[in-house]
Amino acid sequence: MAYVFFGYFAAMITITSILVVVLRNPVYSTLSLLVMFFHVAGLYITLHAEFLAAVQIIVYAGAIVVLYLFVVMLLNVNRDDRYHSQSRIAVFVSIPLAIEFLVLLSGGMGAARRDPAAMAVDAQTSDNTLTIGKALYSTYLFSFEVASLILLAAMIGAILLAKPHIGKHEDKDMPQAPGAQ
């Protein structure tokens, strides 16, 4: 049964992620990414990470995809763009990745199949959200505060970047001052 669910989610994730890259229209790419996010959330549920599945749907499918669609429709980029040919960089990047993938396919079988070590937190039996909350507010408290700082900096940076002519505001006001004409 677990294999059926995994097979369905894995097939859909693979197909939709390839569609994100292949489709030319950015709106279709974004919608395909939305379908992929939902299936990743389903995969999280089969992995006993219910809180992360909810967060995945709320943050990714709810906020990030809407932001993408907003920008795509704001900029109106429906032009048919051809693919990029960056053969040198592609060779440099893809050869190590291909080797890594082959190593994974050949050697990963035995290494990854060790018994699950029953460690401190049993994520399956207890409440998943409760466990994450306890870990987040005790062990990872400092990282949690840093994450809030990252969000604050990103918010300020996004406002500054997207605001038009923020440096020229004073220059535009200067000629209007008395004595300029």
Add this chain to the structure above:
Amino acid sequence: MSVPVFYYVILSAIVFLTGVVGVLIRRNIIAILLSIELMLNATNINFVAFSDHLQVIGGQVFVFFALTVAAAEVAIGLAIIIALHRSKSTINVEAFNLLKW
């Protein structure tokens, strides 16, 4: 009978490679950002799969942080795209070569 973690690693590798190929071959900046989202999701799948396999909650907490960084990256990236589109009225990456070596 649970699915071995090896399958999840393979799935994550496939999605990550798709993201890398997307970053390399697309010329639309929005498509490049979407490919980066693909790569982040591939790593998240890995984290959650190993968190379930090893019964450690730290993997799921780390996915939480990765999600925070992804949200920040999307906000900044889309703001940069809007600023670029305002200055050159295109978002084709070949039009932006000011910092190319």
